[in-house]
Amino acid sequence: MNLPVPTLNIAEDAYRFRGELDRRDIISSYSGPLTDDILSSLGNSLRTKMEFDETDRKISRGVFSALVEQAQNIMRYSAETQAPPSGRDLEGKSLEDASLRFGMVLIGRTENGTWYVSCSNVINNDVVARLSQSISSLQGLDRKELGAMMKEQLRDGPPEGSKGAGVGWITIAREATGGFEFDFFPIMGTDKSYFTFKAYFE
Amino acid sequence: MSKLFIGAGVRTPQITFSFEDGVFSLEGESYPEDVRAFYDDPMAQFYTWLESTSAPLRFEFKLVYFNSSTAKVIMDLMERLEEAAGNGRECLIQWHYAEDDDNIKELGEEFAEDLVSAKFELVEVN
Numbered sequence: 001m002n003l004p005v006p007t008l009n010i011a012e013d014a015y016r017f018r019g020e021l022d023r024r025d026i027i028s029s030y031s032g033p034l035t036d037d038i039l040s041s042l043g044n045s046l047r048t049k050m051e052f053d054e055t056d057r058k059i060s061r062g063v064f065s066a067l068v069e070q071a072q073n074i075m076r077y078s079a080e081t082q083a084p085p086s087g088r089d090l091e092g093k094s095l096e097d098a099s100l101r102f103g104m105v106l107i108g109r110t111e112n113g114t115w116y117v118s119c120s121n122v123i124n125n126d127v128v129a130r131l132s133q134s135i136s137s138l139q140g141l142d143r144k145e146l147g148a149m150m151k152e153q154l155r156d157g158p159p160e161g162s163k164g165a166g167v168g169w170i171t172i173a174r175e176a177t178g179g180f181e182f183d184f185f186p187i188m189g190t191d192k193s194y195f196t197f198k199a200y201f202e
Numbered sequence: 203m204s205k206l207f208i209g210a211g212v213r214t215p216q217i218t219f220s221f222e223d224g225v226f227s228l229e230g231e232s233y234p235e236d237v238r239a240f241y242d243d244p245m246a247q248f249y250t251w252l253e254s255t256s257a258p259l260r261f262e263f264k265l266v267y268f269n270s271s272t273a274k275v276i277m278d279l280m281e282r283l284e285e286a287a288g289n290g291r292e293c294l295i296q297w298h299y300a301e302d303d304d305n306i307k308e309l310g311e312e313f314a315e316d317l318v319s320a321k322f323e324l325v326e327v328n
Binding site for chain 1: 212213233234235267269270271273274277281302303304305308312313315316
Protein backbone atom coordinates (compact mmCIF):
# COMPACT_ATOMS: atom_id res chain seq x y z
CA MET A 1 0.00 0.00 0.00
CA ASN A 2 1.43 3.34 -0.99
CA LEU A 3 0.67 6.20 1.36
CA PRO A 4 1.20 9.68 0.02
CA VAL A 5 4.47 11.17 1.21
CA PRO A 6 3.76 14.16 3.40
CA THR A 7 5.38 17.32 2.13
CA LEU A 8 5.66 18.75 5.62
CA ASN A 9 6.46 17.22 8.96
CA ILE A 10 3.63 18.70 11.03
CA ALA A 11 5.47 18.12 14.31
CA GLU A 12 8.49 19.98 13.01
CA ASP A 13 6.25 22.77 11.81
CA ALA A 14 4.54 22.97 15.23
CA TYR A 15 7.91 22.85 17.00
CA ARG A 16 9.20 25.75 14.92
CA PHE A 17 6.02 27.71 15.59
CA ARG A 18 6.41 27.02 19.30
CA GLY A 19 10.07 28.10 19.02
CA GLU A 20 8.91 31.41 17.59
CA LEU A 21 6.69 31.91 20.66
CA ASP A 22 9.68 31.12 22.89
CA ARG A 23 11.88 33.51 20.96
CA ARG A 24 9.38 36.24 21.75
CA ASP A 25 9.32 35.29 25.46
CA ILE A 26 5.68 34.30 25.23
CA ILE A 27 4.36 32.11 28.05
CA SER A 28 0.63 32.12 27.26
CA SER A 29 -1.02 33.10 24.04
CA TYR A 30 -4.48 33.15 22.61
CA SER A 31 -5.80 34.34 19.30
CA GLY A 32 -9.43 33.98 18.36
CA PRO A 33 -12.89 34.79 19.68
CA LEU A 34 -12.43 36.08 23.21
CA THR A 35 -14.93 35.21 25.93
CA ASP A 36 -15.15 35.63 29.69
CA ASP A 37 -14.42 31.93 30.15
CA ILE A 38 -11.25 32.13 28.05
CA LEU A 39 -10.18 35.13 30.10
CA SER A 40 -10.71 33.32 33.43
CA SER A 41 -8.90 30.21 32.24
CA LEU A 42 -5.93 32.16 30.89
CA GLY A 43 -5.83 34.29 34.02
CA ASN A 44 -6.11 31.44 36.50
CA SER A 45 -3.48 29.26 34.83
CA LEU A 46 -1.14 32.25 34.76
CA ARG A 47 -1.77 32.96 38.43
CA THR A 48 -0.89 29.37 39.25
CA LYS A 49 2.29 29.58 37.19
CA MET A 50 3.33 32.84 38.82
CA GLU A 51 2.64 31.31 42.20
CA PHE A 52 4.85 28.31 41.35
CA ASP A 53 7.53 30.72 40.08
CA GLU A 54 7.24 32.50 43.43
CA THR A 55 6.65 35.72 41.54
CA ASP A 56 6.21 38.80 43.69
CA ARG A 57 2.50 38.98 44.58
CA LYS A 58 2.33 42.60 43.54
CA ILE A 59 3.54 41.72 40.06
CA SER A 60 1.20 38.77 39.66
CA ARG A 61 -1.77 40.88 40.74
CA GLY A 62 -0.77 43.58 38.25
CA VAL A 63 -0.41 41.08 35.41
CA PHE A 64 -3.81 39.55 36.19
CA SER A 65 -5.49 42.93 36.40
CA ALA A 66 -3.96 44.13 33.11
CA LEU A 67 -5.06 40.90 31.45
CA VAL A 68 -8.64 41.37 32.63
CA GLU A 69 -8.87 45.02 31.59
CA GLN A 70 -7.25 44.48 28.21
CA ALA A 71 -9.16 41.29 27.37
CA GLN A 72 -12.46 42.94 28.33
CA ASN A 73 -11.56 45.82 26.03
CA ILE A 74 -11.27 43.35 23.18
CA MET A 75 -14.61 41.77 24.14
CA ARG A 76 -16.25 45.19 24.06
CA TYR A 77 -14.54 47.05 21.25
CA SER A 78 -12.83 44.74 18.77
CA ALA A 79 -13.98 45.61 15.26
CA GLU A 80 -13.36 42.03 14.17
CA THR A 81 -16.68 40.41 15.00
CA GLN A 82 -18.94 37.55 14.09
CA ALA A 83 -22.69 37.81 14.59
CA PRO A 84 -24.78 34.74 15.38
CA PRO A 85 -26.68 33.31 12.39
CA SER A 86 -30.05 34.93 11.82
CA GLY A 87 -32.98 33.42 13.66
CA ARG A 88 -30.81 32.42 16.64
CA ASP A 89 -32.17 33.13 20.15
CA LEU A 90 -30.08 36.03 21.46
CA GLU A 91 -31.17 35.38 25.08
CA GLY A 92 -32.20 38.96 25.59
CA LYS A 93 -28.96 40.42 24.26
CA SER A 94 -28.61 42.87 21.41
CA LEU A 95 -27.11 41.46 18.21
CA GLU A 96 -23.97 43.46 18.98
CA ASP A 97 -23.65 42.03 22.49
CA ALA A 98 -24.34 38.48 21.28
CA SER A 99 -21.59 38.70 18.64
CA LEU A 100 -18.18 37.15 19.08
CA ARG A 101 -15.25 39.54 19.18
CA PHE A 102 -11.80 38.52 18.10
CA GLY A 103 -8.41 39.53 19.38
CA MET A 104 -4.99 38.33 20.44
CA VAL A 105 -3.60 38.08 23.95
CA LEU A 106 0.09 37.46 24.67
CA ILE A 107 1.56 37.18 28.13
CA GLY A 108 5.26 36.70 28.63
CA ARG A 109 8.38 37.42 30.54
CA THR A 110 11.47 39.00 29.02
CA GLU A 111 14.98 37.73 29.74
CA ASN A 112 15.54 40.29 32.45
CA GLY A 113 12.40 39.08 34.22
CA THR A 114 9.95 41.79 33.22
CA TRP A 115 6.44 40.46 32.76
CA TYR A 116 4.27 41.86 30.03
CA VAL A 117 0.67 41.65 28.86
CA SER A 118 0.12 42.53 25.22
CA CYS A 119 -3.32 42.66 23.64
CA SER A 120 -4.20 43.39 20.06
CA ASN A 121 -7.37 43.79 18.08
CA VAL A 122 -8.79 45.37 14.96
CA ILE A 123 -10.38 48.79 15.38
CA ASN A 124 -12.07 51.19 13.00
CA ASN A 125 -9.86 54.03 11.77
CA ASP A 126 -12.31 56.62 13.03
CA VAL A 127 -11.58 55.75 16.68
CA VAL A 128 -7.76 55.81 16.33
CA ALA A 129 -7.34 59.51 17.11
CA ARG A 130 -9.60 59.43 20.18
CA LEU A 131 -8.07 56.24 21.56
CA SER A 132 -4.54 57.49 20.94
CA GLN A 133 -5.31 60.77 22.66
CA SER A 134 -6.93 59.19 25.71
CA ILE A 135 -4.11 56.69 26.29
CA SER A 136 -1.35 59.24 25.59
CA SER A 137 -2.81 61.53 28.23
CA LEU A 138 -1.96 58.88 30.85
CA GLN A 139 1.74 58.62 29.95
CA GLY A 140 4.00 60.02 32.61
CA LEU A 141 1.34 60.44 35.28
CA ASP A 142 2.17 59.03 38.70
CA ARG A 143 -0.01 56.70 40.78
CA LYS A 144 -1.54 59.51 42.76
CA GLU A 145 -2.50 61.51 39.70
CA LEU A 146 -3.93 58.42 38.04
CA GLY A 147 -5.88 57.62 41.22
CA ALA A 148 -7.41 61.10 41.28
CA MET A 149 -8.23 60.84 37.59
CA MET A 150 -9.87 57.46 38.11
CA LYS A 151 -12.12 58.75 40.84
CA GLU A 152 -13.11 61.78 38.85
CA GLN A 153 -14.00 59.58 35.88
CA LEU A 154 -15.94 57.13 38.05
CA ARG A 155 -17.92 59.99 39.53
CA ASP A 156 -18.62 61.67 36.20
CA GLY A 157 -19.75 58.41 34.61
CA PRO A 158 -18.39 56.75 31.47
CA PRO A 159 -17.62 58.84 28.39
CA GLU A 160 -19.91 58.50 25.41
CA GLY A 161 -19.41 55.22 23.58
CA SER A 162 -17.88 53.49 26.60
CA LYS A 163 -19.36 50.14 27.58
CA GLY A 164 -17.54 49.88 30.89
CA ALA A 165 -16.75 52.45 33.56
CA GLY A 166 -14.33 54.26 31.25
CA VAL A 167 -11.40 53.74 33.61
CA GLY A 168 -9.81 50.57 32.21
CA TRP A 169 -6.77 52.30 30.72
CA ILE A 170 -6.25 54.33 33.89
CA THR A 171 -6.34 51.12 35.92
CA ILE A 172 -3.68 49.49 33.73
CA ALA A 173 -1.50 52.62 33.65
CA ARG A 174 -1.63 52.69 37.42
CA GLU A 175 -0.52 49.11 37.88
CA ALA A 176 2.01 48.81 35.03
CA THR A 177 5.11 49.36 37.16
CA GLY A 178 7.34 49.02 34.10
CA GLY A 179 5.28 51.41 31.99
CA PHE A 180 3.25 50.75 28.88
CA GLU A 181 3.29 51.38 25.14
CA PHE A 182 0.75 51.21 22.34
CA ASP A 183 0.59 51.63 18.60
CA PHE A 184 -1.58 51.34 15.52
CA PHE A 185 -1.00 49.73 12.14
CA PRO A 186 -3.29 50.61 9.24
CA ILE A 187 -4.66 47.51 7.52
CA MET A 188 -4.16 48.10 3.80
CA GLY A 189 -7.23 48.42 1.64
CA THR A 190 -9.63 48.72 4.59
CA ASP A 191 -10.92 51.44 6.90
CA LYS A 192 -9.46 49.52 9.85
CA SER A 193 -6.26 49.43 11.88
CA TYR A 194 -4.58 46.89 14.12
CA PHE A 195 -4.15 48.16 17.66
CA THR A 196 -1.70 46.82 20.23
CA PHE A 197 -1.29 47.79 23.85
CA LYS A 198 1.54 46.37 25.93
CA ALA A 199 1.95 46.81 29.68
CA TYR A 200 5.11 45.92 31.64
CA PHE A 201 5.51 44.77 35.20
CA GLU A 202 8.77 44.68 37.10
CA MET B 203 -36.68 40.05 52.35
CA SER B 204 -34.65 39.02 55.37
CA LYS B 205 -31.57 37.73 53.64
CA LEU B 206 -30.03 37.65 50.19
CA PHE B 207 -27.26 35.19 49.51
CA ILE B 208 -25.51 34.67 46.18
CA GLY B 209 -22.65 32.18 46.12
CA ALA B 210 -19.34 33.16 44.55
CA GLY B 211 -18.91 32.47 40.84
CA VAL B 212 -15.73 32.26 38.79
CA ARG B 213 -15.78 36.00 38.19
CA THR B 214 -18.31 37.18 40.72
CA PRO B 215 -18.13 37.67 44.49
CA GLN B 216 -20.22 36.10 47.19
CA ILE B 217 -22.99 38.46 48.17
CA THR B 218 -24.46 38.25 51.65
CA PHE B 219 -27.08 40.86 52.49
CA SER B 220 -28.61 40.34 55.94
CA PHE B 221 -31.34 42.92 55.88
CA GLU B 222 -32.58 41.99 59.35
CA ASP B 223 -29.16 42.50 60.95
CA GLY B 224 -28.16 45.43 58.77
CA VAL B 225 -24.96 43.63 57.74
CA PHE B 226 -23.95 43.44 54.10
CA SER B 227 -20.91 41.99 52.42
CA LEU B 228 -19.22 41.48 49.08
CA GLU B 229 -16.50 38.87 49.22
CA GLY B 230 -14.03 37.45 46.73
CA GLU B 231 -13.31 38.47 43.16
CA SER B 232 -15.36 40.66 40.90
CA TYR B 233 -14.69 41.00 37.20
CA PRO B 234 -17.84 40.02 35.30
CA GLU B 235 -17.81 41.40 31.78
CA ASP B 236 -21.34 42.65 32.28
CA VAL B 237 -21.41 44.16 35.77
CA ARG B 238 -24.96 45.38 35.45
CA ALA B 239 -26.34 41.92 34.75
CA PHE B 240 -24.77 40.74 38.00
CA TYR B 241 -25.12 43.73 40.32
CA ASP B 242 -28.28 45.53 39.25
CA ASP B 243 -30.73 43.27 41.03
CA PRO B 244 -28.95 42.81 44.40
CA MET B 245 -28.02 46.51 44.56
CA ALA B 246 -31.62 47.52 43.78
CA GLN B 247 -32.74 45.35 46.70
CA PHE B 248 -30.16 46.99 48.94
CA TYR B 249 -31.13 50.51 47.90
CA THR B 250 -34.82 49.73 48.44
CA TRP B 251 -33.99 48.55 51.94
CA LEU B 252 -31.75 51.59 52.50
CA GLU B 253 -34.54 53.98 51.60
CA SER B 254 -37.33 52.23 53.46
CA THR B 255 -35.57 51.70 56.80
CA SER B 256 -33.40 53.68 59.19
CA ALA B 257 -31.55 50.99 61.14
CA PRO B 258 -27.75 51.21 61.55
CA LEU B 259 -25.84 49.31 58.91
CA ARG B 260 -22.44 47.83 58.30
CA PHE B 261 -21.11 47.25 54.79
CA GLU B 262 -18.14 44.91 54.52
CA PHE B 263 -15.96 44.95 51.42
CA LYS B 264 -13.92 41.75 51.36
CA LEU B 265 -12.84 41.91 47.76
CA VAL B 266 -9.45 40.52 46.83
CA TYR B 267 -9.69 41.69 43.24
CA PHE B 268 -12.14 43.81 41.26
CA ASN B 269 -12.02 45.23 37.75
CA SER B 270 -12.63 48.81 36.72
CA SER B 271 -16.29 48.24 35.89
CA THR B 272 -16.84 46.93 39.42
CA ALA B 273 -15.09 50.05 40.74
CA LYS B 274 -18.00 52.06 39.35
CA VAL B 275 -20.50 49.89 41.27
CA ILE B 276 -18.47 50.45 44.46
CA MET B 277 -18.24 54.18 43.83
CA ASP B 278 -22.02 54.49 43.43
CA LEU B 279 -22.54 52.40 46.55
CA MET B 280 -20.14 54.56 48.60
CA GLU B 281 -21.99 57.68 47.48
CA ARG B 282 -25.33 56.23 48.57
CA LEU B 283 -23.91 55.18 51.94
CA GLU B 284 -22.40 58.61 52.48
CA GLU B 285 -25.70 60.23 51.59
CA ALA B 286 -27.55 58.02 54.08
CA ALA B 287 -24.97 58.79 56.76
CA GLY B 288 -25.31 62.50 55.98
CA ASN B 289 -29.01 62.14 56.72
CA GLY B 290 -28.18 60.84 60.17
CA ARG B 291 -28.01 57.12 59.58
CA GLU B 292 -25.33 55.09 61.31
CA CYS B 293 -23.19 53.70 58.48
CA LEU B 294 -20.02 51.75 59.02
CA ILE B 295 -17.95 50.73 56.01
CA GLN B 296 -15.30 48.10 56.57
CA TRP B 297 -12.69 47.64 53.86
CA HIS B 298 -10.74 44.40 54.16
CA TYR B 299 -7.33 43.96 52.55
CA ALA B 300 -4.61 41.32 52.71
CA GLU B 301 -1.54 42.55 54.57
CA ASP B 302 0.63 42.34 51.45
CA ASP B 303 -1.92 43.91 49.12
CA ASP B 304 -1.11 47.62 48.91
CA ASN B 305 -3.27 48.05 45.85
CA ILE B 306 -6.56 47.01 47.45
CA LYS B 307 -5.64 49.02 50.56
CA GLU B 308 -4.91 52.11 48.48
CA LEU B 309 -8.14 51.78 46.53
CA GLY B 310 -10.03 51.62 49.81
CA GLU B 311 -8.26 54.71 51.09
CA GLU B 312 -9.12 56.55 47.91
CA PHE B 313 -12.79 55.68 48.16
CA ALA B 314 -12.67 56.76 51.81
CA GLU B 315 -11.36 60.24 50.96
CA ASP B 316 -14.86 61.34 50.00
CA LEU B 317 -16.54 60.02 53.12
CA VAL B 318 -17.41 62.62 55.72
CA SER B 319 -20.40 61.25 57.59
CA ALA B 320 -20.03 57.51 56.99
CA LYS B 321 -17.51 55.78 59.22
CA PHE B 322 -14.72 53.97 57.39
CA GLU B 323 -12.45 51.30 58.76
CA LEU B 324 -9.52 49.55 57.09
CA VAL B 325 -9.27 45.95 58.24
CA GLU B 326 -6.00 44.12 57.66
CA VAL B 327 -6.38 40.41 57.07
CA ASN B 328 -3.51 37.96 57.41
